[in-house]
Amino acid sequence: MLVHICCSVDSHFFIEKLQYEYPDEKLVAFFYDPNIHPYSEYRLRLLDVERSCKKLGIELIEGPYDFENWMDAVRGLEYEPEKGARCEVCFDKRFEVSAHKAIELGESTMTTTLLVSPKKSQEQLISSGEAFEETHGVKFVAFDYRKNNGTADQGRVAKEQQLYRQDYCGCLFGLSMQRNQQQRLMDEMFSPISKQILPASIEERLELYSRRNALEEQGISYRIIKERFYNYRLIRSLVKVGTEIVPSYPLFYSTINRTSTEGKIDFEIDGQFFLNREEVRFITLDTFNLLTSSMYKNTQELMFNAPSLETEIALRTQLSDNPFNTSAIIVVDTIPTDKISLVLETKMYEDTREKLILL
Incomplete structure (x- = not known):
């Protein structure tokens, strides 16, 4: 089964459930998320997914970061709300490439860890998945791991595994609307000409999580904490x-x-x-x-x-x-x-x- 992956917070819990319920199923992870912006955020999420898949013992394939094509696909939908028409197009884009990857690998079924995200519409995801099942012949399986207190369990797993817990879905337009609603500075988009790594920036987190991975490889114990400043x-x-x-x-x-x-x-x-x-x-x-x-x-x-x-x-x-x-x-x-x-x-x-x- 090909498992499209969006982020480690969703994928680690989701794949753990799949491995428990389908122990004989070979799982192949596919990270295809050209919607994630800026690119440093994409690298950070991929870094954490790589660590997660390594821990879970499954193969990970990275798809292309074709951000420009994704932008063309959602053109005119920039101001759509979360779970609106832009998300539908985004799912279609990612599922199409995922379905082709499944066919290329000889996999007959696929699913997505987006199904476990509380910020996404399962109805939209299932509709997109079933549409590509009809046109591509790759069976889309919709697992509902949110039910039976699944969202709380997902949060527990993310905390125990010290996963990178991003605070926006990924795309530029969703981030912009979220920061406007919060009346917060969209500091994710700052890129100083000085090349300096700024506090609480994506680049700082990328350094931190890279160091975390190195410590784990050396068997050194650590803890990630949060501080206000x-x-x-x-x-x-x-x-x-x-x-x-x-x-x-x-x-x-x-x-x-x-x-x-x-x-x-x-x-x-x-x-x-x-x-x-x-x-x-x-x-x-x-x-x-x-x-x-x-x-x-x-x-x-x-x-x-x-x-x-x-x-x-x-x-x-x-x-x-x-x-x-x-x-x-x-x-x-x-x-x-x-x-x-x-x-x-x-x-x-x-x-x-x-x-x-x-x-």
Whole structure:
């Protein structure tokens, strides 16, 4: 039987049930989910599915990540709600490729772990599956593992196995609507030009779960916990001296009261140059290099290849002598003597992040 897989939270529980109820059935897992966006999220979910299938002892095949074709298929349905017409097209797209893969492998039956997801319509899934059974000749089997307290059992298994528990279904449009309803920043879509791994980002989780896999291979015990903190995202920033835009780099947690301010350098203390308006200070790249043991040639290089976040926060604490300081600290090549115009649009918000603890 070919088992289309959407994510480890659904698939681990679903496949465990299949293995228990059909111990003689050969199961082949097929991960085909071009709807998942951004690509880093796709990689993270695949990483966890690979671990899950390895634990369960079944073969896993990865399908193509043909995101552009998926976008073409759902064009015009961007604002459809969850369980609406866009989901139907999405199921059709994934089932069609899954049915062809089953035929290619010589499998006569297929199913999908989407059936166990409480966020999906079983009626839609069964309708799509049966349609492809008629046209492709691959029998679609709809297992209902939600009943008899199945959803609660699924949550228990996910917690016991320390699976990656994503908080959105996967597609860009569903994510956008969900974050709008929650009145939350869609920070999953931030990709800084600095290449820095941001806190509570998909990239940070990808590193964490990769490390988890490595620890398991080494037989090292661990625990994944959650912690609350104040997160930060830089939306845009610009420094203009007179009419000239100069390369600049705001340190993490840099904020101002509004999105823009103007002024001139008023005084200097220990290599920090303070603007005469707002709580803004500037440091030179030489000072940045000295205090972080870096060797950046210019600020533009820093902008496109920033150090680790831990390095930046340590520098901020050193400069301000206050771990709660959120004043703007801006790195520039040289300290301007003319009038400075600063644009700094940011967002600070309560958030949670996962943390890996060695036991």
